[in-house]
Structures are given as C-alpha cells and as structure tokens.
Amino acid sequence: MYLTQALHKAVRECPDNLAVVGAGRRVTFRELAERASRLAAALRGLGVQPGDRVGMMSLNSPRYTEFYFGVWWAGGVINPVNVRWSPQEVAYSLDDCDTRVLLVDKTFAPIVAALRPLSKSLRTVVYCGDEPAPAGLLDYEQLLAAAAPVEDLRYGGENLAAVMYTGGTTGMPKGVMITQGAAYVNTLAVVGEVARDKRTVGLVVTPMFHIAGCSLSMQLMWTQSTQVMLPVFDELELLRLIQDERIGETFLAPTMIRRLIDHPRFRDFDLSSVRYMFYGASAIGDALLNDALRALPGVQFCQGYGMTELSPTIAMLAPADHLPGPKQASRLSSAGRPIRTGEVRVVDPDGNELPAGQIGEICARGPMVMKGYWNKPEATAEAIRDGWMHTGDGGYLDEDGYIHIVDRIKDMIVTGGENVYSAEVENALAQHPAVAMSAVIGVPDDLWGERVHAVIVVREGMALDQAQVIAHCKALIAGYKCPRSVEFRAELPLSPAGKLQKFVLREPHWAGRSRRVN
16 A cells, blocks of 8 residues: 555556646656655655655645655655744754755745754755755756666555644644555545545645645545646636536635636636545534535535545535435534545543444544644644544534534634644744733634634733734734734633643634534
C-alpha cells in the first residue's frame, strides 16, 4: 500500500492522458512520473534520506502534485505548509518535525528572508517558479534538469506519508502523522463510496496544504482523472474553468458554495459538465444546502465528514441521501454514515458507548486513524484511546446510523473550513500589554459559518479598540485565526472555582439554535 502506486498504474494504462493542468502547464501522467522521479533524485542530492520531511509553501499548481509524488518516490515525508500562517507559525512547524528542505513558489519566496532567522532546522530553499531563482534559493527546474531519474523506493504501509499541522488546544500546532497505508486505504474507501467516473476532470480549489485538497488530489489520481488546479478561490475563475475544462467533479467548503451560487454571473456559464459536488471541511447550514440543491439541480451532492487525524474521511452523506423523501430533512442535517472501512460510536465522559439518540463524544476507529502527533505522546494518548480516535465533536447516532453533530467538546472554531483553537488566539491576545484577560469563542456567521469573536478585559488605566486588537493579532498569527469581532467587558464570567465559563459567553449568540455548530 504505497501512494505512488496510482501514478505507476496510470503510466501503464493511459500514459499520454492529462494528469495535471494549471499555471499555463498541461502535464501527462508519463511526464508527471518522469518529473517526480527527477525530483526524488534531486532531493537525494540535497541530502534527503528516507523518512526525512520536506516542506512546500505554495499555491495550488502542477508542481505541488510533483512535490507529493517526488517526495514519496524518494521515501520522504511531505510537510505541506499552511500558506495562511505567519512566519513564526511556519518556522515552528518546520522546526517541530525537523524539516530542512523547503520548496516555495513565486508568491511565498519573499517571506524566506524573514523565515530563515526564525527557523533552526531550515537549510535549503528551492524556488518553484518559471523565472530565475532569487539569490540564495536553488532553482527547481535546474535541479530537475540536472538529475537523472531514479527508481521509486515504493515506501508504503506504516511508513509516514505526511506530517500535516493542525491548530492545538495548547496554542501550538500539532503535527498529525499520516502513514502511507492510512492515506491509501482512506483514498480507496472514499472513491468506492460513490460511483465516481473514471478518467473524468476534477477541479482542485481547496488548498493543497489542507488535508481536503490533498485527499481530492489522491482520489483523482486513483481514478486516472485530470486534476485542474486553481491557485486561489475566485468565483469567476472557478466558473470559467468548469465551463472551459469541462469539470466533472470538485470539492468546495460551504463558504465557497455560498459565494459561488450567489455570484451575479453564476448563470452566465455552462456548468452542465459537473456531475458531483463534494463538500465538507465545516458544517453546512440547511438554508445554504437547499439553495445549492436548487441552484445546481443536475448535480449530485455528497458530504464528507472527518478530520486531519482521520486521513481525513470517516463518514459520507451520499448523493441518494440528498434526494426528496420522508427522511430528507433529517438526512441533510446529518454528516452521513461511516464509510465501509470505518467504525463510529458515541461515548459518555467515562468512555461508555451511548445508545442511538443520546448525545456524547463522537469517536472513530479504522485503518485511517493517524499514527499520532509528532513528538507529542501525551496528546496522542489523549486523542487515541483503545484504538478509538476521540474527535472532540459532540453528537449522536440516529436509529439508521447517521451521525448528527450538535456541538464541539474541544474548544475549537471552524471558520471558512479552517480549524482555529481558542488557545492560539488567546495566547496572541495575552501578548498585548493592554489585555488583562481574554476569552475567544466561535459565533454564527452567515459567510464564514463561524467567526472568531474575542471578549476582552482591558487593564485598568489603558485603552484598546477593535482595530488595534486585530492588527496586533495579525502580526503574530494567521489572518484567518484573528478575531473578526471584539467585545470589551469589565469582567469575564467565572465559576466559584475561578474557571472561565465560556458557555455563558456563547449562549446569547447561539440561543434559539438546535446545534452549536454552524
């Protein structure tokens, strides 16, 4: 079970078919394998050994696909860097898992100067652009041209495929260790859940540093489909690509779907080629889902539910569940049923399994569960107990086995499909001299699903406003993690034992809603 197997199979069966399209390039499966082999050789020349981590900081492009397969070809481990992070956060993720080689594109090459003094592990930066490499950076195309193709090491099974960083409840990102076998099995399981077209054309718009973008790319490779890369989400460009490239399927976060169907030129494009619309990364509202079903009546919708720690999918809401019927309303409010290779149960705080209809923590088990968090054995032991991954999502299973999410047990906000842990934002706020105390919560937002909302107590004798708070946070953490709204109070609600009572802060924002996720 090794991830490069899909590429080898495509080279044997359809070598001259298009594998990847984007950034003005159209790459066949044969060419992709050749370039992946040369990249593997170049990485070995830079000192990368099997098991070493290699990072990439780039927008979606054909070279990102080459990065995946070239690193795996060499027996390495990908560390896709979140391009929305601050230099400090990027440096932490590189140093945490000792990533010494980093690939950057034209967009992110300018931050290398700020990144180098922050990172202790970073040794080599490779420029992946069409222009000559800036001073101090190696040239990607020159490296490939000078390298002779090498044999694929075909590392698989329990060997690591990726270390993908997520936010942490302690305020520091955690490196999720995903094995080759976990990603392999999960990819095939997801492909098999729906009657996907073989050799179709898929649009990859979710960032490829994100587990959703990586997963879709792997699924398209297994169906020998063409991957069309959209560097950043843009409604008009997405509509144009669907029409011009005859896109058959894509994956969008709910915020993307809303922006797409609400665009004033939505009806100007021929979208008849789209057969499947996969969605996930955050909860979807009933109104948005119904609007999308009406806007795209010929499209089959399918929801995926999971997390990075599950490689990433544990459940799917199939296209048939979106069709009219006596239980349609209940089905559409659910996250679907477990995929064939996964198990799900709901437990109480003591770990006892609860019967259908009772709310507890959703836990998952199966070959897709991560190996653990990089160099964090205590966090791993807390998350994986007796083989069950504790998701931190509160919910229940109905009598038909559908998963219903109603709340989050862990202190996390999902905004625009990105996970934000309150502790990360609170740690940043604590560094402002005028902040005496703070609490960060998620509140409903029509565009982002949820937005980061900060409640702050200002130190006596000092002044602070919302603009200052946001500017301070943007200097320390990624923009999507920063508060979009700020509230100032004289004090925060505390229990008799002095514990912050965030539920008191959340209640006015979520009152009247059946669930505490949006």
